Amino acid sequence: MPGQEGNRGITQRHTQSPAEQHCSQGHNEVFCSHPLGMASGSTKEQPNLSPFYEIPRLVWNVLNQYLTVAFAVLFKMWQHCKAWCRFPCHGHSSQRNLSVNAEVDMLLYCAKKWKGEALRARQMRKAYEEVFLKYHIKSVRPVKDDSYSALRAVLFQVFNQGIPFPGWMKETDILKLPEKLLYSQGCNWIQQFSFGPEKYAGTKVYGKLRRCLEVFKKEWTEICPSKDPAKRRKLCKTIFSDEAKERKLYEAIKFLMLYWVIDGYENIKEGHNLPQFFNLLFSRDTSSDPLSFMINHLNPIGDTTGVEQVEMFLVGYTLEVKIKVFRLTKCSTEKCQVFYPEDYKCDWHEICLVTEDDRHYNIPIITK
Template sequence: MSLLATVLWYCRQLYLCIAQLLKRWSRCLQRKFTNNQSVSAEVDLLGYCAKKWKGDTEQAKQMRKAYEELFWKHHMKYLRQVKGDNYCVLRAILFQIFSQGIPLPSWTKTTDVLKLPEKLLYSQGCNWIEQYSFGSERYTGGNTLGKLRKCLETLKNQWMEFSSIKDQYERENRCSTVFIDETLEHKLYEAIKFIMLYQVIEAYEHMNKECLPQFFNLFFMRDSSLDPLSYMMNHLNSIGDRRSLDEMEMFLLGYSLEVKITVYNLSKFNSKTFQGRYTEEPQRDCHEVSLLTEDDRHYHIPVVKI
């Protein structure tokens, strides 16, 4: 074998070795990226059901029937799995808002969301908001306002960016960069929580002056949320840490973000509560988002295809 042939052989072997290493590295990065996604790519709805609910138990049979009804009657062909922590509902709702390009709530046109913390603290005397908890991080004291402003600024900027993107495919690709960053995500969810608190404060201060949605009357009848402070301390502060949203908060979330929330509870198939709608104002031209749950704890996103 000539010297040139030997050199070429070694170069080819080196090339093959490097190509193999790059291929393995690419697969490793792809697996890591996929595993870190808090909202997965679309999977076939009935295929997902068939893998999860095998066997002949009554529960498995009921679940298969429930999934089939979603597929045939409600035109839900795909499913996005959502990371099952205590931000699960907020994550599933916000992902749909961003991926659909839904605009900011109409009330933000007359209210600067970035000034809400100072407005509540100094203009409305709600000095107790300094006891606000950021998920598992509790009672940041004097730093509360600064952290809330950063969270609200992050939410507003991201929301405006997504609503300005006209192409759905581009929006969904952009979502893959947001819903992989845990720190960024938590800022978004804490901002939504604070907006919910703002709406509770506004409703409480106008209970006798304006016609408010009926759920607020029930909201303030609970011993644990007689006023905004008790709601924050007994309910809101623990969202993202020890609990997710309760049914009353689903109404509050839809009202705050101006979306109609529909929840399909598969464990209640063939009952009146199989499909829950969390809106009291059907005449409003609101965008719709949907959730799917099998156990009232973990929520996924059903995807409609007609």
Template sequence: DVQSWTTATKQSLCLMWQKVKVHLMLSMTFLVAVFWYCRRLYSFLAQLLKRWSNYLQRKLIRNLSVRTEVDLLGYSAREWKGETKQAKHMREAYEELFWSYHIKYLRQVRRDNYCVLRAVLFQIFSQGIPFPSWMKERDILKLPEKLLYSQGCNWIQQYSFGPERYMGPNAFGKLRKCMETLKTNWTEISATKDHEERGNMCNTLFSDESKEHKLYEAIKFIMLYEVVEAYEQMKNREEPIHNLFSLLLARDSSSDPLSFMMNHLNSIGDSICLDQVELSLLGYLLEVKIRVYRLQRFNTEDFQVNYPDEYRREWNEISLLTEDDRYYQIPLF
């Protein structure tokens, strides 16, 4: 009986093991299949994410109006090949910057008629330079309203926003949006202390063409507003005005604020860039010393010029590099 019971038990255990073994094999096969599927899915998603990241990166680089830094001498060799007199002159100028001024890299700026405004604002934002002192004392959002209503400048309706033609009654509302964009972004970026984070914010901002143009139009309007105030002071013989305004208003093409707007400001961003008088005015209003290396003037006293030529010691300094006084790059020391 004991032997019979032992044999029966062994047979039962064998049958149970066979069933369990089958289930285990099926379970293992299922787990292997799931693992293989998950691995393939992970690989597929990783490749998809990589492609999407590369696409976004290419798109960002393509839209970025201020490119990443490149080697100065490498850029010079690519741009000025050959043995013409001009090519040799430019290569020598770049070598002078490299060896004597310790400029090792440059950032290329999109070549359009906002170029100089873009190069200046990008450096102000990327360096975290705060609002100029006079902007801290006024609400710049109210400047369009003050110019239109308090000072009766109805001709502001003829203001042009770069490539966009006259907006008529809509000019006032659009100017206010431009001022809001400038104030919001300047405040946010200058308050960011981390250099890398601030750089990422600048890259995002300067890859958005619509926001960029609003920044530049806001700066143009601030220039106009200050010219109006200086003109009123001069006309009413109040406190003396800065010689920059005297120089600007002495020109036949900008003898008053309206002619300054119609003959100069309206075309900036569309068909012309800032000239040297306006670049000095820009530096004065933003309270920055703009140092420009003019490569076409290499070996002359005008090779390195400051705008404005008179500035305060506490002002921050930014640098520009130009080959033709029209398009500007950003030198990096």
């Protein structure tokens, strides 16, 4: 019928081809190569370009990974270099590595260390103020707080003041003392001597002791003849920023202390008169003879404990110096100021220390 044929024509005019349906779905991102009104069979296919777009992206991902690793490695190297640069080269000391620091105002040092209103803090502030006023101590040199503290504070002043080499060391070749004690006096137990945290050296002990004594003698005989205080200060700065050299110096002093304990023990057995502190030293159960003294009191120095009061007498006696100590815990008593040893000789040079606990010592600067 004419009406039906007209309707079919309208239907055909409005029926979309598959290509038209594909393009009308709203997928704008997909390239449509089918023009409207064309049959699907006449469509000309376009080449697939997606692999060419993937290549730059893959290359960038690979480069990005390599760059990330490279930057991480460079950053790590920079950190290591920065840490390494904190340590001075040999011969170039750094202020922060000095074991004996520059002078600081004593009351400021006290105020910084002893803060608050605890009983101990108030007592220490009062003691510092009393020493400041009574003994004219205006400043101190803070000394590194470890188990070598006492020996460090003493030896620094010996070198800094240019105190002469002890008389008995001029008459005796101290480099031969280890072998002398072994072969002449049969002290083979010296093999148990320990060098700070190094517990046991065995038969190597004699060579190690000799090297320590060589450094000790060399440094003392080189620095003390200098009449220039500035030069001595410079040499001290070099010595007391070298931890390995310092340890040799302190271990040499320990051995020389042992030498005098052995000598004193033999003299007491023979009935000779000796300074009073020797009797005090040998009266202790822990140091009734040289071996027990070495094991219980000498070996721990530089490792677990410092120099005790009785040993301070021995330090002064060995180095032939009069050690004057201001004991802050004994302020306002007659024991505030003591000397090690008490029976010092009049021609011995004097050095001064200040202590809060008879274990750790700082160096006071007295204004006259």
